Amino acid sequence: NAGVTQTPKFRILKIGQSMTLQCTQDMNHNYMYWYRQDPGMGLKLIYYSVGAGITDKGEVPNGYNVSRSTTEDFPLRLELAAPSQTSVYFCASTWGSGRTDTQYFGPGTRLTVL
Amino acid sequence: AQSVTQLDSQVPVFEEAPVELRCNYSSSVSVYLFWYVQYPNQGLQLLLKYLSGSTLVESINGFEAEFNKSQTSFHLRKPSVHISDTAEYFCAVSRQGGSEKLVFGKGTKLTVNP
Numbered sequence: 001n002a003g004v005t006q007t008p009k010f011r012i013l014k015i016g017q018s019m020t021l022q023c024t025q026d027m028n029h030n031y032m033y034w035y036r037q038d039p040g041m042g043l044k045l046i047y048y049s050v051g052a053g054i055t056d057k058g059e060v061p062n063g064y065n066v067s068r069s070t071t072e073d074f075p076l077r078l079e080l081a082a083p084s085q086t087s088v089y090f091c092a093s094t095w096g097s098g099r100t101d102t103q104y105f106g107p108g109t110r111l112t113v114l
Numbered sequence: 115a116q117s118v119t120q121l122d123s124q125v126p127v128f129e130e131a132p133v134e135l136r137c138n139y140s141s142s143v144s145v146y147l148f149w150y151v152q153y154p155n156q157g158l159q160l161l162l163k164y165l166s167g168s169t170l171v172e173s174i175n176g177f178e179a180e181f182n183k184s185q186t187s188f189h190l191r192k193p194s195v196h197i198s199d200t201a202e203y204f205c206a207v208s209r210q211g212g213s214e215k216l217v218f219g220k221g222t223k224l225t226v227n228p
Contacts, residue, residue, distance in 0.1 A: 004157075031214055040123065042204060042218040043158075050213055058215065090157055096214055103216060105157035 001026050004106035006091050012112045013081040021076040021109050023091030031096030032074040033103065034058075034066065036087040043090065049074055050096055081113045116141040116207045120219035128227050129197055135190040135222045137179075137205030145207040147188040148216065149179055152202045161203070164188065175199075200226045 007022045025032065030051050035043040035058075045058030049068040063085060065077040074093075078085060088110050092103040121136040139145065146165050150158040162173040169181040179190045188205060202223045206216040 033215070035218075040220060042118075042220040043216075044218075045215055048213060048215060056213070092158075094214060102160040102163070103158075103214070105159070107157050 003027065004091055004093055004104050006089075006106035006109050008109060009107070010110045012114060013078075014114060015081060015083065017081050018077070018079050019081070019111075021078075021089055021091075021111075023074045023076065023106060024072050025074075025091075025093040025104070026072065027093065027104065028071060029093035029095055029104075030071070031094045032068065033092045034064075034074070034076045035090045035092065036060065037090060037108075038087050046076065046089075078111075083113050085111065086113045087111060116143075116145060116209060116217045118205050118207055118217055118219035120205050120222050122222050123220065124223045124225070126225045126227060127195055130194050132193050133191065133195050133199075133224065135203050135205075135224065137188045137190065137219060139186050139188065139205070139207045141186075141207060141209070144210040146210060147179075147181055148206040148208070149173075149177070149188070149190050150204045150206060150218075152204065152221075154201070158204065161190075195224075195226045197226050197228060200224060 004025045033048045034046040037043045044060045047066040049055045091106045094103045095101045117140045119138045148163045149161040151161045162171045164181045172178045202221045205219040
């Protein structure tokens with residue numbers, strides 16, 4: 001199993017540009033999450049999904065959108081990039097459904113908005 | 115809502131010395147507790163977790179943490195650290211019966227010096 005994969009690894013955007021961060025898991029997990037990590041701030045939840053077709057906001061959803069059309073994929077969309085979105089983005093997945101199992105994290109995408 | 119406080123942002127220690135990384139949480143409902151570790155330029159990996167039962171939980175690489183409900187703490191300890199333990203450590207909580215969303219502390223950077 002590849003686990004959780006994220007693309008791209010690095011990206012530089014100009015203010016106002018758009019992009020999609022890709023996340024795929026091959027563990028047949030129901031629950032998937034997007035976090036952002038800023039230095040000294042820990043990780044903050046952006047959006048999450050408990051199954052295909054179901055998404056919900058986390059703590060810091062403004063400026064982002066998600067979709068979950070399949071169990072495997074959970075892309076994160078930035079529509080109008082702003083410098084405040086410079087961060088490292090992590091996707092994670094877990095079985096869910098009350099199992100309280102480990103969340104498995106991808107390697108991250110480092111995004112810089114200039 | 116839940117919150118997590120990691121009392122030390124950086125902890126430098128010498129190799130083979132003991133270490134304690136402190137974590138306190140706040141919640142009005144029952145929670146599950148986790149420690150995740152992040153090695154440089156990598157995603158997060160689960161170190162250990164407390165769900166129920168014995169309040170002392172152990173990892174395979176010698177770390178342990180004790181859940182103290184009265185003090186709302188979940189401190190991480192290791193009796194003798196190695197250079198390879200150098201990493202950032204995150205304490206996290208999730209609400210029992212929720213969507214297994216994790217709320218993270220800001221992290222503690224452990225540096226083990228020779």
